[in-house]
Amino acid sequence: MLTYDMSHADKALYLYLYECIRKDILEGELKTDEKMPSKRTLAENLGISTITVENAYGLLISEGYMYTVPKKGYYVSRISRQQLSSQPAAKKLDIDKRRVDEEYSYDFSSNRTERSDFPFSIWARLMRENISLKEKELLTVSPCEGIAELREAIADHLRSFRGMTIDPDQIIVGAGTEYLYGLLIKLLGEDKVYCVENPGYKKLLSIYRSNGVECRYVDLDDHGMRVDMLRSCGAQIIHICPNHHFPTGITMPVSRRYELLAWANEDKGRYIIEDDYDSEFRLKGNPIPPIQSIDACEKVIYMNTFSKSLTSTIRISYMVLPEHLANRFFEKLSFYANTVSTFEQYTLAAFMKRGYFEKHINRMRLRYGRKRTQILDLIKKVLGSEDCRIIENESGLHFVLEFNTDIGDEELKKRLARKKIRMVSITDFYMDELPRDRHQFVLNYSGLSMDGMEDALREIKKVLAEGRKKA
């Protein structure tokens, strides 16, 4: 007969009893299919109430440690915790994660958003609301392209913010743009030649190549990707950031856009992937409409993400497919499950539908505008025109500083690093092995703290002065 000393209970009696029995089951003191005493018998034996035993048994049954046989009683379940105690602890292998967290006191290169900028309390409230009200929807599997509410909200947003008129059914939602690139390659073909901008976001080249496709790069002139080089390199699908190129900041003029559309129209297999990653943050003037909105021949795939406009920890991006590609997607790739959980899809849909996203964008645009002005003023004050020229067009979350120096780009970065300052140069974004010095450095300001910035700029000034002395 089970005997536990109930006077040792350090919590509610039923919980204590539950733990005692659970322990005996897990340790094999109580065997699989062993009959347990009736509630009354055990209660009498332990000198406690039947209700207490009932509560403890109830918990054990609901958690699967015991089962009942009608009219017979309570039995111990089989708990298959394999070789529970004989297992060694987790092992430690020699896995090198290749993360070198260099300590910088000031980092001009990070493109993270500030944590405090994310409207966390609203997001949390909407998530709580959804959890309370949408249990059924949250537990219903999302269609491969994403839930309708979210795609409708995105279509509305694109209409009012980007002047795009689209069918929500053209939108495919996925866990990050990188995932969507993978889908796109499957949709457009692994046998195609892809092409990215040089300089540009190097990761793109890695992503295309790691997907096993041929990926080339084409130089930019002041208007963006050079069409002559594009023609000679044999590319079929180009990936461009026409609205605010990273890192140069170029906004592609309409003439070049039409040239690229003309190029795409020359061949059936040609497409333009338009990456509109930070268009929400054009700070002044009307944003130039996306190429997607002047494409009459279904040649443009528009892509955007919420990682920039909301927070990088929420993995939701989307692409807008031309009609025939949307149909091809549903024909060939709809067996892929959507990669974003319904919890987050519904939260983002509510966030957009109730106007919070628009408010957030407006607030952030103001905040970034102010910050940008502050930083530019500080740069003018500390560095001045003898040290650098500022290259910017009031859009996006970065601008470029061109230093008046003879120090090579790599050497300058090294010298700054010695002073615990991190900067990346435009040459860091060249796909070629050894680009020549351009003396242009990227300043990502979305996550920069104003504290310490003046000191950091003074250090930069010293390094530049040193260079001039030696030269």
Add this chain to the structure above:
Amino acid sequence: MLTYDMSHADKALYLYLYECIRKDILEGELKTDEKMPSKRTLAENLGISTITVENAYGLLISEGYMYTVPKKGYYVSRISRQQLSSQPAAKKLDIDKRRVDEEYSYDFSSNRTERSDFPFSIWARLMRENISLKEKELLTVSPCEGIAELREAIADHLRSFRGMTIDPDQIIVGAGTEYLYGLLIKLLGEDKVYCVENPGYKKLLSIYRSNGVECRYVDLDDHGMRVDMLRSCGAQIIHICPNHHFPTGITMPVSRRYELLAWANEDKGRYIIEDDYDSEFRLKGNPIPPIQSIDACEKVIYMNTFSKSLTSTIRISYMVLPEHLANRFFEKLSFYANTVSTFEQYTLAAFMKRGYFEKHINRMRLRYGRKRTQILDLIKKVLGSEDCRIIENESGLHFVLEFNTDIGDEELKKRLARKKIRMVSITDFYMDELPRDRHQFVLNYSGLSMDGMEDALREIKKVLAEGRKKA
């Protein structure tokens, strides 16, 4: 001067005022950079309190409709809602989503889990807790492999439930197994020949092929994948479900496991992907240990998902890489961002660390066990041994019925469909175009309702009897 009739206010005065001003800004009545009246002037003019104006202005500023210039006053922001009113509504294109929702009154084929089985209230509570307590962590970008807490919890789970001793750094978390297959192909090579089981999960073949790799299939015998055929087909990487094969239900015996390991060890490029998708639901006896745990030569990649054990709407899966592949992953693919949001990673980590996952598995195993018994009893009662033979080994969430009939598999499905009953046959899972009839049908019971099942079984009996009459 701004004039609004405050007597029309149908809500708090400050909200009404806020809406009036917002409307004027959005409609261009108030122009960009126009100076707004001071709080006191506007209050006097409208005959309301300064506090009311202050509240309205506060809201407009926080939402980005106005901005302040210190010591100067309030100004209208630039709101770039492009061509707001001139935009047409969203368009409707001719996009065919190819979804045919045939109406069945009874569907034996669905492998969905029951919504009510998901421990929603606990999950919601943990999510709320995380939202309250972990703001900083939730807004910190996840490392590419997933957050440490979750990988540790998974390693603990694998130790106690599957007897696997691993380093949490071997685990890569991603948004669904399909996403992870894509990563694996990048890791193992697009030039390799992949191979799946025949019959098997047809989607796998589609996924491998849509990733642009060569994918073949090999027949099974009673012990699983045939090694002779595997050798002759030139496969390098095999994807198998050795612990509970779908749809046949075969559990691969240890001898075949060693044969496959031997095959893998013969060549450097050979690997085994072990898909352990429903091992949590082995209902009786100790689960057979995974091949991963008997692999001494780093040849096995173990994969599992929470879509079966929790709910298919949460997109979290993981793979366990052998040491050298983990190192290759961090060297070559760590530029990929993790595809699961931090919100869900932390919630799942808490769910596992606090023992709720284990409890859930135990509870579900009991519930499924009971359901399975009920269904088997009902089948024996209604159909009996003259109609069918039950093929099952007490594991997983499906079993197989072999009908005693001359009716071909396709014809039987058609006749059942006419009676609004859906069943899938083992032959549906053959990769070949025209497999011969096996008269074996899959019964996925995880989402089946007991209501109506007896009627459905009686209809099946009639269809079988009809077949015999004609034969």
